[in-house]
Amino acid sequence: MKILLFGNDAKDIEGLVKKLGFEIVSSNPDVIISYGGDGTLLSSEREYPGIPKLPIRNSQFCNKCAEHADEHLLSQFLEDKPQFREYKKLHTNIEGKDLYALNDFVVRNELPMHAIRFQIDDGQLLIGDGIVVATPFGSTGYFKSISQKTFDTGFGLAFNNLTEKKEPLFLQDKDLLTFKLVRGKATLSFDNSADIFTIDEGSELVFKLSDHLAKIYEPTSLRCPNCKVQR
Numbered sequence: 001m002k003i004l005l006f007g008n009d010a011k012d013i014e015g016l017v018k019k020l021g022f023e024i025v026s027s028n029p030d031v032i033i034s035y036g037g038d039g040t041l042l043s044s045e046r047e048y049p050g051i052p053k054l055p056i057r058n059s060q061f062c063n064k065c066a067e068h069a070d071e072h073l074l075s076q077f078l079e080d081k082p083q084f085r086e087y088k089k090l091h092t093n094i095e096g097k098d099l100y101a102l103n104d105f106v107v108r109n110e111l112p113m114h115a116i117r118f119q120i121d122d123g124q125l126l127i128g129d130g131i132v133v134a135t136p137f138g139s140t141g142y143f144k145s146i147s148q149k150t151f152d153t154g155f156g157l158a159f160n161n162l163t164e165k166k167e168p169l170f171l172q173d174k175d176l177l178t179f180k181l182v183r184g185k186a187t188l189s190f191d192n193s194a195d196i197f198t199i200d201e202g203s204e205l206v207f208k209l210s211d212h213l214a215k216i217y218e219p220t221s222l223r224c225p226n227c228k229v230q231r
Contacts, residue, residue, distance in 0.1 A: 004029035006044040007036040042191045052084045052215040084215035087137045091210035101190040103138030116184035128162035177207045
């Protein structure tokens with residue numbers, strides 16, 4: 001099996017990967033080992049979209065990594081005839097560019113001292129810092145920190161620091177969600193990308209689930225009782 005190692009410290013497991021019989025390549029891999037934390041996994045999917053990912057923890061912050069010692073996880077991966085869970089990515093278009101997010105899109109006020117005024121699907125005028133539009137995969141992150149909730153299907157909308165409390169919205173796979181910036185300055189960011197886009201006053205963004213898939217390995221046994229994971 002051809003493996004590409006991804007992450008700042010990925011060379012640390014190069015010897016183990018070779019020992020277990022994987023072929024390490026620099027292009028056209030069968031699977032990418034994302035060695036790091038949640039951010040490393042998001043970066044690997046953005047750089048190599050659609051190629052199956054095996055996340056291995058090298059950080060205390062990796063909600064998507066199994067709690068296994070590295071050798072146990074890699075050995076189980078070989079034995080599993082691995083199945084990858086598929087996650088739909090969110091899509092929007094801005095400045096003529098199609099953007100895809102595995103975790104979430106965040107719209108927020110550009111200037112922290114000024115709230116923005118906006119509408120969702122031509123509804124009531126809302127005032128606050130913005131919104132978070134998340135996938136089930138990303139619902140354990142920023143979405144949860146705002147709403148204290150997660151979800152498993154469709155996609156979700158959390159309202160960030162509104163002047164009036166508003167419960168999150170949960171949408172179905174085929175739904176569309178339209179954000180309109182009525183007044184103020186706002187930005188759009190996605191996942192952990194360094195690309196940040198300015199949203200013009202009066203403009204609209206449409207969010208929806210796409211057919212673009214991320215494929216993440218999830219072991220059949222989520223924990224190794226005899227493994228000591230020290231990160």
